[in-house]
Amino acid sequence: MSARFEELDWRQTSLGELVLRRRWYPGVGRDVYEIKLNEEFLMSSLFTVAEEELAHLALAELTGGTGLDVVVGGLGLGCTALSVLESADVASLVVVDALGEVIEWHQRGLLPGGVAADPRCRLVQGDFFAMVGSPGGLDPATPGRRFHAVIVDIDHSPRHFLHPGNAGFYQPAGLRRLHERLHPGGVFALWSNDPPDEEFMASFAQSFAEVRAEVVTFDNPLQERTSTNTVYLGRTPAAG
Numbered sequence: 001m002s003a004r005f006e007e008l009d010w011r012q013t014s015l016g017e018l019v020l021r022r023r024w025y026p027g028v029g030r031d032v033y034e035i036k037l038n039e040e041f042l043m044s045s046l047f048t049v050a051e052e053e054l055a056h057l058a059l060a061e062l063t064g065g066t067g068l069d070v071v072v073g074g075l076g077l078g079c080t081a082l083s084v085l086e087s088a089d090v091a092s093l094v095v096v097d098a099l100g101e102v103i104e105w106h107q108r109g110l111l112p113g114g115v116a117a118d119p120r121c122r123l124v125q126g127d128f129f130a131m132v133g134s135p136g137g138l139d140p141a142t143p144g145r146r147f148h149a150v151i152v153d154i155d156h157s158p159r160h161f162l163h164p165g166n167a168g169f170y171q172p173a174g175l176r177r178l179h180e181r182l183h184p185g186g187v188f189a190l191w192s193n194d195p196p197d198e199e200f201m202a203s204f205a206q207s208f209a210e211v212r213a214e215v216v217t218f219d220n221p222l223q224e225r226t227s228t229n230t231v232y233l234g235r236t237p238a239a240g
Contacts, residue, residue, distance in 0.1 A: 008110050011101045013037075015162070018101055020110060027221050033077055033111060035102070037162075048079040049218035050191060050229035051153060055083035057214055057231050058151045058189035059090070065148060067091040071138045071181075073128035073152040075102050078115040080153050080191075085118050093121045094139050094147075100125040128154060129169045133177045149187045150178060157194040157230075170200060175207035184239035190232040200232070208234030 008020045016038040025032040025046060033045040043051075055072075062068060066089045072081050075097035084093055095115070097103055103123045106116040115121060124140060136143040138150070155161045158170040168174045178188060188208060196213035204211045211234040220227035 009101070009105060013099055013101055015099065018099065020105055025221075035076060043076040043079075045077055045079070047218050047220055047227070048077070050216040050231070051076075051079040052083040053214075053216045054151055054153055054189055054191045054231050055080045055086075057233060058149045058187050059084065059087050061187040061189075061233060061235060062089075062148055062185075065089060068148045069145075070094070071096065071147050071150045073150065074154040075106065075115075075123065076153065077111055078106060078113045080151060081115045081121065082113045084151065085115065085121060090120060093118075094124055095121060096124050096126050096128045096131060096138060098125070098127050128152070129166050129174075132169065132174070132181060138181055146181060146183045147186060148183055149189065150181060151189045153191040157192040158190070158197055158200040158232075159194065170203065172203050172206040175204060179207050179236055182236045184236055186236045188232075188234045188236075192230040192232065194230060195228070196230050196232075204232060204234055209237050210235045 005023045006021060008022055011018045019036045021034050022031050023034070028046065035042040068090045069092045070084050070090055072084060072093065072095045075081065075095050081093060081095050084090055103125055105111050106123065116123060131138050137145055138147065139145045155166055161167055182188065196215065201211060201213060214231045214233065216229050216231055217226055
């Protein structure tokens with residue numbers, strides 16, 4: 001058993017005060033890692049089912065594929081990235097995060113899982129939303145590169161953003177720019193803390209084929225009830 005509460009790091013960032021802390025949670029009998037930005041909880045390892053399912057559902061859409069190249073937008077505690085790396089079909093993973101401090105936590109081993117140690121994975125500091133629309137795209141090492149899957153867990157939902165500038169990404173024009181970063185038959189997957197949003201689904205359907213929203217249910221010990229998140233999935237048309 002570790003200390004009941006420990007602040008592992010505190011940083012003043014361009015987005016505000018960023019805190020990484022670890023606490024012993026008696027209800028589950030293990031350490032729980034938490035990331036806070038200002039007064040908002042960005043992530044807790046107490047419940048990671050939806051973040052893991054985000055990756056599993058996206059890769060399941062690529063059944064039969066090997067040598068897959070994947071992007072994850074948003075590093076956080078690394079749960080989505082680690083779930084991607086569970087698949088032997090994944091050849092490469094680029095994880096983009098706006099905060100170099102979060103990348104450093106993984107590189108220093110302050111967070112469990114070892115995502116930074118996997119040779120298939122590169123951690124890139126950058127504004128994911130700006131990179132989607134930039135000439136260089138989502139991989140600074142290979143400008144214009146396309147991917148088999150782009151998986152995003154950054155904002156709270158298509159309506160609730162960490163920064164107002166992210167809003168355009170969820171509109172048809174922003175989604176079309178993302179479409180261009182995918183191979184034919186490629187998959188876009190998006191996490192949301194909110195229930196399925198019909199207005200967003202309408203925008204999504206303008207840019208992607210076979211769009212759907214999957215509701216993921218999980219136990220929430222903090223609130224002593226069942227909670228739900230949403231995973232949006234869409235595919236680009238296969239090569240003709």
